[in-house]
Amino acid sequence: MKKIIKGAEHRECISHSNIISIFATSTRRYSINNNMRKKIIKTKSIYLFIFVLLVTSCKSHDAQFYIDRGATYQEKRYLELALEDYTAAIRLEPENTEWYFYRSSVYFELGRFDLVLEDLNAILKINPKCRHAHLKRGCVYFEQGKIDLAILEFTSEIKNFPSDNEAYFQRGSVYSNQRKDDLAINDLTIAIKNDSNDIKSYVNRGGVYFRIGKFYLAIKDFNSAIKINPNDPSLYTNRGLTYLEMDKKELAMDDYIVAIRIDSTYNLAYFNRAKLYEKLIKNDLAISDYKKAADFGDKDGSKQLKVVFNIDYLVGKDVKK
Numbered sequence: 024m025k026k027i028i029k030g031a032e033h034r035e036c037i038s039h040s041n042i043i044s045i046f047a048t049s050t051r052r053y054s055i056n057n058n059m060r061k062k063i064i065k066t067k068s069i070y071l072f073i074f075v076l077l078v079t080s081c082k083s084h085d086a087q088f089y090i091d092r093g094a095t096y097q098e099k100r101y102l103e104l105a106l107e108d109y110t111a112a113i114r115l116e117p118e119n120t121e122w123y124f125y126r127s128s129v130y131f132e133l134g135r136f137d138l139v140l141e142d143l144n145a146i147l148k149i150n151p152k153c154r155h156a157h158l159k160r161g162c163v164y165f166e167q168g169k170i171d172l173a174i175l176e177f178t179s180e181i182k183n184f185p186s187d188n189e190a191y192f193q194r195g196s197v198y199s200n201q202r203k204d205d206l207a208i209n210d211l212t213i214a215i216k217n218d219s220n221d222i223k224s225y226v227n228r229g230g231v232y233f234r235i236g237k238f239y240l241a242i243k244d245f246n247s248a249i250k251i252n253p254n255d256p257s258l259y260t261n262r263g264l265t266y267l268e269m270d271k272k273e274l275a276m277d278d279y280i281v282a283i284r285i286d287s288t289y290n291l292a293y294f295n296r297a298k299l300y301e302k303l304i305k306n307d308l309a310i311s312d313y314k315k316a317a318d319f320g321d322k323d324g325s326k327q328l329k330v331v332f333n334i335d336y337l338v339g340k341d342v343k344k
Contacts (some may be wrong), residue, residue: 086112258280290321
């Protein structure tokens with residue numbers, strides 16, 4: 024979904040045109056002080072050392088051994104060590120396509136897309152119809168801005184595996200990025216038919232409907248996404264923006280409030296609620312929310328305070344009230 028209005032106007036929290044990389048690993052955010060963080064890091068390092076000590080004492084250094092140790096290194100963010108172990112596994116079993124997938128995931132994290140492609144090409148040479156090889160290669164091409172090649176790869180994945188839901192989602196997202204709305208809606212609809220719980224396809228299709236002004240259909244998709252995951256604040260922010268476009272200010276406000284209740288540090292919800300307060304001529308509340316947005320890292324919150332209210336307020340730090 025594009026930004027509704029240019030500049031520091033309302034913005035949505037999820038961009039439907041972004042490709043969700045299937046290489047990505049999940050991350051979690053924690054609210055801990057520095058001393059506790061140091062203790063956690065030290066404890067993790069100790070556990071990693073113990074793990075490596077145990078596994079290196081094993082007599083059998085087979086490919087699976089290197090994969091297991093490499094996966095641990097990768098999880099702990101020792102990516103170069105992970106690469107060494109994955110490469111060792113490949114040397115031992117050069118025809119095992121799974122090992123190339125492991126190594127390509129690290130290359131992707133490091134932004135070494137040329138090496139990702141080398142590994143994916145090796146996989147397809149071993150098995151021209153290896154599941155997800157074309158899919159991942161399409162993601163790399165998208166990251167490189169090679170849109171036509173990305174679409175070709177996703178299409179190849181669909182041809183080889185007609186039920187591959189992720190391929191429809193990725194191709195639909197690329198079509199959306201190219202403003203080929205009918206093609207995007209078609210692919211995302213197929214993805215949803217294949218998996219009625221595919222939340223990201225609901226969100227992206229809702230984004231397309233929003234962009235072309237079909238707000239009721241957008242609301243329907245965001246409702247479906249919220250039903251699947253009622254604890255994602257970004258979904259309420261997207262729906263709130265859609266309600267606002269429909270001039271349903273109370274419903275928009277309700278959604279922003281829910282988003283903030285779920286995550287009290289969610290700067291985008293504060294920013295969008297501040298914009299709504301502006302429309303309602305509740306300037307004190309707007310200023311308060313812009314400051315909270317800035318406190319939680321939103322540069323546009325600080326910018327809006329300066330442009331609209333002539334208040335200097337740095338991101339994360341109050342300078343002059």
